[in-house]
Amino acid sequence: MRALTFHGTHDVRVDTVSDPEIINPRDAVIKVTSTAICGSDLHLYDGVIPGVMTGDVLGHEFMGEVVETGTDSTLKKGQRVVVPFTIACGGCFHCKVQQYSACDNSNPVEKQDLSATLYGHPMAGLFGYSHLTGGYSGGQAEYVRIPFSDVGPIVVPDHLDDDKVLFLSDILPTGWMAAENADIQPDDTVAVWGAGPVGLFAAQSALVMGAARVIVIDHYPHRLELARGLGADIINFRETDVREALMEMSGGIGVDAVIDAVGMESHGFAIDNMIDVVKQKVGIGADRASALKQALLAVRFGGKVSIPGVYGGMTDKFPIGALMEKGVSIGTGQTHVQKYLKTLLEKIEEGEIDTTFLISHHLPLEDAPTGYKNFKEKQNEWTKVVLRPGMETTT
Amino acid sequence: MSHDTNDRSGGWIGPAIGIGAALGAAAFAYTNTQRKKRDWGDDAPGYTARRGFGEYSVVGRTVTIRKPKSELFAFWRDFTNLPDFMENLEKVAVKGGDRSVWTIKAPAGQSVDVETEIVSEKQEELIAWRSVEDSDIDTEGRVAFEDAPGERGTRVSLIVAYKPPAGDLGRAIAKLFLREPNVQARHDLKRFKMLMETGEIATSARTKDQTRKAKQQQKENA
Numbered sequence: 001m002r003a004l005t006f007h008g009t010h011d012v013r014v015d016t017v018s019d020p021e022i023i024n025p026r027d028a029v030i031k032v033t034s035t036a037i038c039g040s041d042l043h044l045y046d047g048v049i050p051g052v053m054t055g056d057v058l059g060h061e062f063m064g065e066v067v068e069t070g071t072d073s074t075l076k077k078g079q080r081v082v083v084p085f086t087i088a089c090g091g092c093f094h095c096k097v098q099q100y101s102a103c104d105n106s107n108p109v110e111k112q113d114l115s116a117t118l119y120g121h122p123m124a125g126l127f128g129y130s131h132l133t134g135g136y137s138g139g140q141a142e143y144v145r146i147p148f149s150d151v152g153p154i155v156v157p158d159h160l161d162d163d164k165v166l167f168l169s170d171i172l173p174t175g176w177m178a179a180e181n182a183d184i185q186p187d188d189t190v191a192v193w194g195a196g197p198v199g200l201f202a203a204q205s206a207l208v209m210g211a212a213r214v215i216v217i218d219h220y221p222h223r224l225e226l227a228r229g230l231g232a233d234i235i236n237f238r239e240t241d242v243r244e245a246l247m248e249m250s251g252g253i254g255v256d257a258v259i260d261a262v263g264m265e266s267h268g269f270a271i272d273n274m275i276d277v278v279k280q281k282v283g284i285g286a287d288r289a290s291a292l293k294q295a296l297l298a299v300r301f302g303g304k305v306s307i308p309g310v311y312g313g314m315t316d317k318f319p320i321g322a323l324m325e326k327g328v329s330i331g332t333g334q335t336h337v338q339k340y341l342k343t344l345l346e347k348i349e350e351g352e353i354d355t356t357f358l359i360s361h362h363l364p365l366e367d368a369p370t371g372y373k374n375f376k377e378k379q380n381e382w383t384k385v386v387l388r389p390g391m392e393t394t395t
Numbered sequence: 396m397s398h399d400t401n402d403r404s405g406g407w408i409g410p411a412i413g414i415g416a417a418l419g420a421a422a423f424a425y426t427n428t429q430r431k432k433r434d435w436g437d438d439a440p441g442y443t444a445r446r447g448f449g450e451y452s453v454v455g456r457t458v459t460i461r462k463p464k465s466e467l468f469a470f471w472r473d474f475t476n477l478p479d480f481m482e483n484l485e486k487v488a489v490k491g492g493d494r495s496v497w498t499i500k501a502p503a504g505q506s507v508d509v510e511t512e513i514v515s516e517k518q519e520e521l522i523a524w525r526s527v528e529d530s531d532i533d534t535e536g537r538v539a540f541e542d543a544p545g546e547r548g549t550r551v552s553l554i555v556a557y558k559p560p561a562g563d564l565g566r567a568i569a570k571l572f573l574r575e576p577n578v579q580a581r582h583d584l585k586r587f588k589m590l591m592e593t594g595e596i597a598t599s600a601r602t603k604d605q606t607r608k609a610k611q612q613q614k615e616n617a
Contacts, residue, residue, distance in 0.1 A: 023602075026595060105589045109582045112585070136599040
């Protein structure tokens with residue numbers, strides 16, 4: 001099959017690789033109809049996530065048609081399914097309490113040691129996201145092997161186009177969980193750092209949950225316009241003093257909830273950020289966290305801090321004093337996708353949530369490297385790339 | 396042998412006159428079920444001590460498995476199941492009379508047979524075994540099953556001790572097993588958990604010939 005594979009920093013290629021097979025009884029194989037490039041794929045592209053190897057098939061936002069099933073799979077050939085990026089067994093303690101992204105059993109035993117050393121406990125398995133999380137072949141491919149196919153994939157009705165449901169795989173539940181982690185109340189003013197896909201969906205979710213005001217912070221004009229289109233207010237951090245603006249816009253109280261949808265590669269001119277950039281470049285790998293640092297200063301005492309943005313390691317000069325003294329609550333973690341699928345599919349069917357506004361480009365799978373390049377370098381215009389295996393190439 | 400740097404073994408273990416005697420008071424006695432105070436006063440399992448166990452390499456690990464202990468005990472008690480999750484075991488043949496022969500993989504496609512006997516068994520709670528006299532590997536192990544709090548299932552604690560024999564074979568076996576015994580024990584127990592909770596052992600392979608097992612076989616055949 002054809003698949004997008006990793007070859008090094010800023011070097012991804014579409015190669016011919018072996019077709020996936022059913023290996024375990026609960027497996028299924030799907031033929032991918034749509035697959036997206038995620039902002040977190042750019043962390044892989046930029047080489048800042050350890051454990052990515054040459055030849056790894058990337059991609060964790062995908063959907064398709066079931067073409068093969070193992071003896072214990074509950075799926076049927078021909079069904080259209082969206083696949084959660086988090087792999088979950090459904091039988092362990094974490095799955096039973098719906099903390100699916102912390103599944104005990106989805107990361108192969110021999111792959112667990114590195115993340116266990118980093119974090120004290122091993123991570124669960126994820127599709128297409130480094131050997132830290134299993135080294136599973138990802139979704140930017142023609143076919144994907146789906147472990148525990150009786151637990152993860154959700155069958156979607158035929159009348160909903162791929163574009164309407166594809167983001168159930170990751171970024172919509174991630175934005176939703178980010179808002180849920182911020183415990184949105186009707187009188188809340190919520191600030192969201194980052195008008196990327198997750199930030200936009202977090203803003204949209206916070207509004208659906210009834211927040212009084214949502215403010216999105218970024219510097220790309222087009223992305224900020226998308227936020228405004230959802231009903232959020234916007235701040236361009238290149239034009240405006242963010243902290244002062246947030247104090248004023250929340251009536252001098254400070255924002256009730258902050259959502260860092262930026263993560264480890266944040267932009268910004270703060271001196272600590274620039275030092276962190278240098279450290280990342282020379283390979284001592286401090287996570288840049290300028291958005292989070294700003295968010296911790298902006299949140300009111302007793303407020304709520306939600307971190308959907310991806311971090312991997314350590315950061316320096318962290319405002320631990322503000323964190324402690326302000327008595328905030330913090331919500332973090334990879335998304336428990338399986339927990340939210342049913343609710344969010346209903347909201348899509350009822351028209352309460354429409355995520356298609358985000359898609360800027362459809363490309364054939366063969367053009368995936370162009371998609372990566374532009375998603376990284378032309379962030380203003382390339383807001384979301386959906387890849388379609390089998391789509392005619394234009395060139 | 397991977398003794399901790401502040402190894403002060405000696406007096407408190409006593410001469411190694413047999414693993415049971417040597418380790419009984421240290422690594423083996425203090426599992427979760429038996430929270431007696433150790434002689435230095437805390438409640439941690441003996442095998443987490445920052446000291447060594449003389450000539451023996453001791454590893455201990457606990458996992459919590461969401462299954463009733465009766466089911467877990469029954470699976471483990473049938474020793475022929477052990478190679479399903481213990482990577483170093485090629486096969487186990489039960490001889491009867493609580494004795495069985497464990498065929499352990501050795502370097503260069505070879506294998507070593509170790510005859511073991513059950514020395515202690517408590518229905519649904521404990522299985523302890525040891526190698527019989529004159530075995531090439533002097534080893535003893537025990538696995539304990541106890542109810543975990545609430546709905547969490549069963550805590551399974553495995554403790555294994557090895558004393559490698561002298562000579563070339565001993566060195567080869569030591570190299571194979573004792574290099575990272577803790578890693579091996581942890582991996583084996585996690586595979587046991589996966590098998591019990593999900594019915595399968597997770598693999599990220601895309602094709603059948605990329606699985607860990609297939610690769611090991613390819614290596615052996617090469």
